[in-house]
Amino acid sequence: MKQMKVLSDLLIAVSKAERQEARMRIRQESFRLGNVGVMRAGTIISEIWEDGQAIKDLNSHLKSLLETKETIERHRKSLKKRQSDKLYIFMAIYFLHSFFFLEKMSFCLDKGDGSDAETSMSEEDIVLQDEICKSRLTSIKREEEQYMRERDRYELEKGRLIREMKRLRDEDGSRFNNFQILHHRYALLNLLGKGGFSEVYKAFDLVEYKYVACKLHGLNAQWSEEKKQSYIRHAIREYNIHKTLVHPNIVRLWDIFEIDHNTFCTVLEYCSGKDLDAVLKATPILPEKEARIIIVQIFQGLVYLNKRGQKIIHYDLKPGNVLFDEVGVAKVTDFGLSKIVEDDVGSQGMELTSQGAGTYWYLPPECFDLSKTPFISSKVDVWSAGVMFYQMLYGRRPFGHDQTQERILREDTIINARRVEFPSKPAVSNEAKDLIRRCLTYNQSERPDVLTITQDHYLSYAKK
CATH class of the missing domain: 1.10.287 (Helix Hairpins)
Incomplete structure (x- = not known):
């Protein structure tokens, strides 16, 4: 117990120093790049960006x-x-030459x-x-x-800078920012990020002696008991799916426990690298060689999901759900919308009962068909992977890049996404384009599933 206390005190001291350094760096960068200012118009106060x-x-x-x-x-x-x-x-001189003596004229x-x-x-x-x-x-x-x-x-x-400012502001406003030890073993350190109903902290497992990520799920105290129970059921379902997954390209889920009546925690494998979304914000266009190795790893994770006894459709593949560890291994995470494919499901797939969920830029046309209940399969994930690969190569999504989710829905952007177009620049190999075309095949019946698409030679590094 004493050893645990010494270790946690040391971790806290390091984390406090990191927080101090992060805030000092923000002050320096704010002078150079800019800061958030406040503008008052009558009774309305709004934030504006002021350049550095x-x-x-x-x-x-x-x-x-x-x-x-x-x-x-x-x-x-x-x-x-x-x-x-x-x-x-x-x-004029030429025409007037016969009438005037021009030798001494100046013009x-x-x-x-x-x-x-x-x-x-x-x-x-x-x-x-x-x-x-x-x-x-x-x-x-x-x-x-x-x-x-x-x-x-x-x-x-x-x-x-803006993302780091937001992280620090979220950390300052978090009720878990005071280095608590959860479940008698997980020492919370610094905030990694905040989502709609959850916060993710870097933490240290004082029993297993390793860094982990603690995802703290907060239930809104104003929610009805029915809504709270629904959210908890959803989280437990995700945990039950995720806890059985063991693969190098899938983030491990280690533990789950209740903190209080309105909060519970899931403990995940800690990935010290950025997520793919942050990578693409910093470098919108990746060299094909880099993009290829990332998409190969994503497909390896998907193959694992489709070779298990209970096949799983991820359903929410997007750059924000692909993390990198310290050596650059890509790992798929967030199984909150995933679907378990039952054994008795036929070749057409399973019914989509959660229509409207997901991130629309990355979902295939069949998920937007409101005329009937769609049937889905791993082909949903194939389409999503194709969109991500295109985005890595060209710096934009192939369909609805500048549109909001609402506008994509209103204008049937994905329903009308019958053909993918490739910009002339940057130069991309024909093999990569062919893979994207296959992934983004409009008709679900003609689009290859995960196990078929991964037979493509482009997705293999084996010597021919």
Whole structure:
């Protein structure tokens, strides 16, 4: 017991130092990238983003380049006008030559600022000046592109900063932020993230001596007893599915216990890497080699789910539900919407009884058919994996990328997703495109299931 106390005290000291460091880093990054300010309009108070010094300086550079570009463009126009005026005068000279003695005439070639140097410019001078302008404009374009790349990098950093600010704010507002020890063995450390009804803490198992992730499920005290019981049944169902899964590409579920009448905890394998959603926010387009190894691992997890005695449809595959451990192994998590396929289910699949659940960008057309009760199979997960692979390669989802969930539903975006289109850039192999086409086959009957699609040579690293 004393050993456990010493260990927990040491872990708490380290975690406190990490919290302090995180807040110091936020202060430094806020000066550079920006911070959340408060705007008051009458009785309404709203939050606004105020750019930091680095972004202000960058925008100032871009504005200066724009002003320089406009000045050069005006100068080029004046050169063209001078050239045009000169041509007009010489034509006039030609026609009037027979009527006037022209040897001592001087001609004003410029109606601009009257400068002797400019009015006496020869044709060659004008051409040279124009070439100088074009060269400078090319240089400005290059500088602009460099600043735009820098701004894109700042935007990614700003996104990370905002997410970290939210995490710290959620941690400060959490009732579990004071390093509690749960169930006499799990020492809560720092908050990893917060969802709708749950918080996930990094924790240490003082019995098994390993880091774990504690997912704390909070029931709304205002909920009716019936709703609370429904939520608990749902969580226990998820636990009963998840606890039996043992595979390198699936996050392990270790334990579940009640904290109080309105809160319970599930203890999961701790993955120290980011989730795929965070990876894609930082690097929207992955090299094909990296995207391929991730999708191969996801499919290996799905194969395991479909070779068990009780097959499982995950039903909620998306980047946020793919975690990475410290060495980069991808692991599927969150079985809250998963379906157990009963033994007596025929070839058409099982009835979908939870229509409307899930993340619409990643669900196939059959899940949106309101005319009848849809039948689903592992082909749902094949479609979802295809969407994720496309997103990793092209930096956007193939269908409804800029649409809200509500708009996808209203406009039948997925129901109309009959054909996948590929951008010309970045360059992607034909084998990868063919795999995506197979995954995103519109007709469910023609789309391969998990065990069939994984026979594709692209998903194997075995030497041929």
